[in-house]
Amino acid sequence: MKIAEHTGAFAGDKDAAASIRDEYIKPTLENGKDILLDFEGVDLATQSFIHALIAAVVREKSENLDHISFKNCNENVQSLIEIVVEYAQDEFE
Amino acid sequence: MRIGLPDRAYLADIERFLSMVEEDGSPDLTFAPKQGLFSLHPLVLSMIVSMADHCRFKGGSVKLDGLVLNSSTRYLERMGLFKLMEQETGLPVVEHDPAGRFIPLTRITNNQELTKFVTDFVPLLHATPTEADSVKYVLYELIRNVLEHAGAVDRGAIAAAQVTSTGRLLIGVADSGIGVCKSLSRSHPVTDHKSAIELAFQPGVTGTTARFGGNETNGGAGLFFMKAMSTLARHHMVMVTGDQMMKLLTQPKHKNGSTPAIKSKLEDDRVRWREMPFMYSGTAVGVDITVKETLAFSDLLKEIREVYHVNVRKSTRQRNKARFV
Numbered sequence: 001m002k003i004a005e006h007t008g009a010f011a012g013d014k015d016a017a018a019s020i021r022d023e024y025i026k027p028t029l030e031n032g033k034d035i036l037l038d039f040e041g042v043d044l045a046t047q048s049f050i051h052a053l054i055a056a057v058v059r060e061k062s063e064n065l066d067h068i069s070f071k072n073c074n075e076n077v078q079s080l081i082e083i084v085v086e087y088a089q090d091e092f093e
Numbered sequence: 094m095r096i097g098l099p100d101r102a103y104l105a106d107i108e109r110f111l112s113m114v115e116e117d118g119s120p121d122l123t124f125a126p127k128q129g130l131f132s133l134h135p136l137v138l139s140m141i142v143s144m145a146d147h148c149r150f151k152g153g154s155v156k157l158d159g160l161v162l163n164s165s166t167r168y169l170e171r172m173g174l175f176k177l178m179e180q181e182t183g184l185p186v187v188e189h190d191p192a193g194r195f196i197p198l199t200r201i202t203n204n205q206e207l208t209k210f211v212t213d214f215v216p217l218l219h220a221t222p223t224e225a226d227s228v229k230y231v232l233y234e235l236i237r238n239v240l241e242h243a244g245a246v247d248r249g250a251i252a253a254a255q256v257t258s259t260g261r262l263l264i265g266v267a268d269s270g271i272g273v274c275k276s277l278s279r280s281h282p283v284t285d286h287k288s289a290i291e292l293a294f295q296p297g298v299t300g301t302t303a304r305f306g307g308n309e310t311n312g313g314a315g316l317f318f319m320k321a322m323s324t325l326a327r328h329h330m331v332m333v334t335g336d337q338m339m340k341l342l343t344q345p346k347h348k349n350g351s352t353p354a355i356k357s358k359l360e361d362d363r364v365r366w367r368e369m370p371f372m373y374s375g376t377a378v379g380v381d382i383t384v385k386e387t388l389a390f391s392d393l394l395k396e397i398r399e400v401y402h403v404n405v406r407k408s409t410r411q412r413n414k415a416r417f418v
Contacts, residue, residue, distance in 0.1 A: 008208075010208070010211070010212065010229060010233075012204075012207075012208065012211070012233045012234075012237070013204045013205075013208060014204070014237075014310060015204055018309075018310055021309070036418075043222070043226075044226050044229060044230065044390075046230060046233060046234055046237075047234070047312065047314050047315070047318055048234065048237065048311075048312060048314070048315055051307070051310075051311070051312035051314070052309070052310050055307070055309060055312060056308075056309030058413075059306070059309075062412065062413040063413060065413040065414065065415060065416065066413065066416075068415070068416065069416050069417075069418045070415055070416065070417050070418070071417070071418050073417055075391045076226065076390055076391050076394060078415075078417060079391060079394040079395065079398065080394065081415050081417075082398065082414075082415055083394065083397065083398050084312070085413070085414065085415045086398070086412070087296075087297070087306065087312070087314075088306070089412050089413065090297075090306065
């Protein structure tokens, strides 16, 4: 899945993230297949975009991460993914 | 309601503007700019338009009183204030090249308009890609947050921005929707505007669900990220909603040059509160960013990452990590 084809260079639109999540990520995981999220061409993403993209599937079952690969992430995108992946596994007080 | 203007009102002294808003019991709104010159933060302009929106939504009428022609009122005209207030002024406007200087008041009602607003504006800053990242992020997330929780689809969010000669970007966004308290009360037991603002800035809290950490679409981290960025940049951030104004004060510089500490709870920050003499129906947020010499966005994310987990209970189970290829 090439993220930039849905978002352009700036991945901020949560509606686009939710669409990728519901139409690609969730069905693919349910079919037991692996996922490749390719961020080539994405210069910047927002926390809310990354949250809408992956927080639900990580929170539902963190082992889902074993079936997801993140490709061509720049430093900022990688940091945001790591932040969301971490707090999606947190238990809030 | 009657709105006057002070000589100047920026985030540091936004109280000057708030004290010029008078609740006179009338269903109509009268905007009476002062006769002399004045200088205003875009937040003030966005709030005035939103108050006019609210007035018309409630069936009142909006009018101007005592408008004179000077460089300050021409500035209001160029910023699109009277147009969005639906007021004909007949003021002559000398068009200036807006490149790098300001983005007029814009009504944004959906994500597509928001993306266009940010995409069109950021190149005008003449910033390097690294500098532009922080600006783009703040603009987008700030407006999105207000838009998403306004509960006033047609009126949307009113946003404006201006770049000062010293390279500081001033951003204001306001709506005339349900406000923070009502938005959060859909899922949390908040009873007053001050506690609602405190809760809204806490990471993991969103009005869309009672569950801390949010749901699959909302993480409840947007305002926390904005506050963290303002803290690290040592700038002000202001939120106005209901009868409350919250101002995040600037962080003092230490001799050892250490980075300001990000706090997960607003009550632990340097904050000034003010109970206003009128009710602001909706939410307004103002943020300043230094376009040049701003903290690298990647460094900022590292700082936020360190603090985000302060108020969460660590799970004892093994955590899975994201796999990058």
